[in-house]
Amino acid sequence: KAGVTQTPRYLIKTRGQQVTLSCSPISGHRSVSWYQQTPGQGLQFLFEYFSETQRNKGNFPGRFSGRQFSNSRSEMNVSTLELGDSALYLCASSLVGRGRDEQYFGPGTRLTVT
Amino acid sequence: KNEVEQSPQNLTAQEGEFITINCSYSVGISALHWLQQHPGGGIVSLFMLSSGKKKHGRLIATINIQEKHSSLHITASHPRDSAVYICAVTNTGNQFYFGTGTSLTVIP
Numbered sequence: 001k002a003g004v005t006q007t008p009r010y011l012i013k014t015r016g017q018q019v020t021l022s023c024s025p026i027s028g029h030r031s032v033s034w035y036q037q038t039p040g041q042g043l044q045f046l047f048e049y050f051s052e053t054q055r056n057k058g059n060f061p062g063r064f065s066g067r068q069f070s071n072s073r074s075e076m077n078v079s080t081l082e083l084g085d086s087a088l089y090l091c092a093s094s095l096v097g098r099g100r101d102e103q104y105f106g107p108g109t110r111l112t113v114t
Numbered sequence: 115k116n117e118v119e120q121s122p123q124n125l126t127a128q129e130g131e132f133i134t135i136n137c138s139y140s141v142g143i144s145a146l147h148w149l150q151q152h153p154g155g156g157i158v159s160l161f162m163l164s165s166g167k168k169k170h171g172r173l174i175a176t177i178n179i180q181e182k183h184s185s186l187h188i189t190a191s192h193p194r195d196s197a198v199y200i201c202a203v204t205n206t207g208n209q210f211y212f213g214t215g216t217s218l219t220v221i222p
Contacts, residue, residue: 033210035210045210045212055208099147100204103159
């Protein structure tokens with residue numbers, strides 16, 4: 001089986017712009033979760049989607065949003081980028097989600113906001 | 115206050131040593147995860163636990179629900195074990211909380 005893929009791998013944006021990141025889960029996995037990793041805050045949970053519905057959300061402002069398509073592919077969007085949004089964004093897929101089964105992580109998208 | 119605390123933050127070991135990384139948490143959990151992150155960012159899930167003990171090769175993970183504590187052990191450590199090890203929990207409200215990670219360096 002192909003692993004979790006994320007595109008793009010690297011991205012440079014300017015403050016105030018918006019960005020869309022994409023995640024393709026392992027075939028058959030219906031849960032996709034998104035995480036932000038920064039040197040200062042470590043790993044933080046953004047949100048989880050299951051069967052096109054957001055099932056869980058972390059403590060992030062409304063500028064961070066996501067969606068999931070019928071083929072389980074997911075996108076996350078960050079609007080009005082701030083310098084502090086520079087981070088590694090990881091997605092992970094699993095069969096049932098909610099942290100109750102093994103998650104498979106993608107390689108991440110490294111976003112730099114200048 | 116962090117919901118998940120790991121110790122030590124940094125660990126250097128000689129090849130062949132037995133290594134223990136500890137994780138304490140303060141919330142009620144439905145599961146605890148041990149993750150491994152190599153330089154470059156890729157994360158691999160090592161274990162998911164809700165009780166007892168699991169073993170994969172040289173890696174052993176234990177959890178004590180009453181004491182809200184988990185340990186990750188590496189037997190016969192090898193330089194390829196050098197990575198950051200992250201403890202994460204899912205609480206009963208399905209929120210994820212992560213420890214800050216333990217950076218392990220194994221010297222040949």
